Amino acid sequence: MYKISVIGTGYVGLTTGIGLANFGSNVLCLDIEKDKIDKLKKGIMPIYEPGMDSVLKENVKHNRLNFSTDIDEGIKWADIIFIAVGTPQGDDGRADLTSLLNAVETIARNIKGYKIIVTKSTVPIGTNEKIKEIISSVDTGAHEFDVVSNPEFLREGKAMYDFLHPDRVVIGTDSPRPVEAMRRIYRPLYLNEVPFVFTDYRTAELIKYTSNCFLAMKVAFINEISRLCDVIGADVQATAKALGMDGRIGRKFLHPGPGFGGSCFPKDTNALAAYARDIGMPLSLVETTIKTNYQQKLYMVDKIKKRLGNLSGKRLAVLGLAFKSETDDIRESSAIVIINELLNEGAQVAVYDPQAMDNAKALWGDKILYCKDEYDALSGAEAMVILTEWNQFRNLHLDQIRSLMTGSAFFDFRNIYKRSEVESHGLFYEGVGQ
Ligand SMILES: NC(=O)c1ccc[n+]([C@@H]2O[C@H](COP(=O)([O-])OP(=O)(O)OC[C@H]3O[C@@H](n4cnc5c(N)ncnc54)[C@H](O)[C@@H]3O)[C@@H](O)[C@H]2O)c1
Helix, strand or coil, X not given: CCEEEEECCCHHHHHHHHHHHHCCCEEEEECCCHHHHHHHHCCCCCCCCCCHHHHHHHHHHCCCEEEECCHHHHHHHCXXXXXXXXXXXXXXXXXXXXXXXXXXXXXXXXXXXXXXXXXXXXXXXCXXXXXXXXXXXXXXXXXXXXXXXXXXXXXXXXXXXXXXXXXXXXXXXXXXXXXXXXXXXXXXXXXXXXCEEEECHHHHHHHHHHHHHXXXXXXXXXXXXXXXXXXXXCCHHHHHHHHHCCCCCCCCCCCCCCCCCCCCHHHHHHHHHHHHHHCCCCCHHHHHHHHHHHHHHXXXXXXXXXXHCCCCCCEEEEECCCCCCCCCCCXXXXXXXXXXXXXXXXXXXXXXXXXXXXXXXXXXXXXXXXXXXXXXXXXXCCEEEECCCCHHHCCCCHHHHHHHCCCCEEEECCCCCCHHHHHCCCCEEECCCC
16 A cells, blocks of 8 residues: 655645545645644545545545644655645746745655655646756755656546546656556556556646646637627527537537636636747737636626616625635636726625635625625625526525615626526626627
């Protein structure tokens, strides 16, 4: 049985740790955030991820999964060390590798014997080579190691399912030595005939970025078409559905909305675009995707202003803050740009999200009103704005909404209602591209 340490116990690190323990390895999840580790030691999930806590408890019970803040000891103990720290967007659009480089330096200081270092974090092209250089440059006596690029493709909200049922596992190496160990730790996937892509570092790094950029481009494309639909009077929903029926295109990621957000698409499109510019090979499709996605967010605000005019002093109820449903993550959520614009226009913003309220409070403080549920937010509002497609927002009591609100504007920026249904309750309906 392999001993695996995972450095960084966020969405990806925790999923990886729990998943690998579930596949039979002995796993130690490491993080510098003591609160997070304390919670996990008590069996409390620090993030909202459906279905994860039962797998967590099961593996802790069987003593295959432990948690610690002692990164040095964790590195010394392990045969295989996964790096799953954040690689957020820096001020210049490039990936900020500060946490990753810290983790690598800690590994370099503590490495003894043979270790496999696996990069799960999404990192720019050339980073795995750099990791190798850094570790080689620190001489701690006799040590050998291999570096493996193993990018992650999970979706937040479905993280556990995606870890257990990936479309593919990408393994980038420059040596055959770690390959057998990688096959062994992922053995249940291998036996289930999940495709494994064995390649070099640069290709593995690029596969991750191109996957996210392509999906982001698909979303940005249908959002642009939704703007066209608004002008020409065509229906983007029917267009997207028929478009997706073409097997060459596929129906996923063709849902019009308020622009993509989250911890991955925005930063990964920016990072690849910045990298490509740096090497003198700019990617105009990716650059345009970033630009048009920002325009989509502002276009939502324009829709609100067009209907309500001057927003000063008007109460607007925003339902949904997470960048998508089934997560508490608000990183780069469209709600951030849209709410900040509404605040700039002098609006009073009352919000409700089933999972993201704590994250919202940390971001906006007392600038917005936090409500106990959707109806509380709607009380006395001039307009309601749906920004996240939570299931519980799909079946709201429209009569109750009409009587609670002082105004009648219903902005459905996830297209989860039918215009005729909303209008039959005396509300004004505005969707995206309908
Ligand atoms: N979130 C996703 O959906 C997703 C999907 C695929 C890939 N990724 C990639 O995976 C990586 C991690 O993303 P995430 O969303 O899990 O990030 P996250 O912010 O949720 O978690 C990162 C964790 O790393 C910890 N950390 C930072 N520096 C550390 C250090 N030196 N030692 C130990 N712990 C440290 C932080 O405290 C935090 O808990 C990123 O590169 C991201 O692009 C994310």
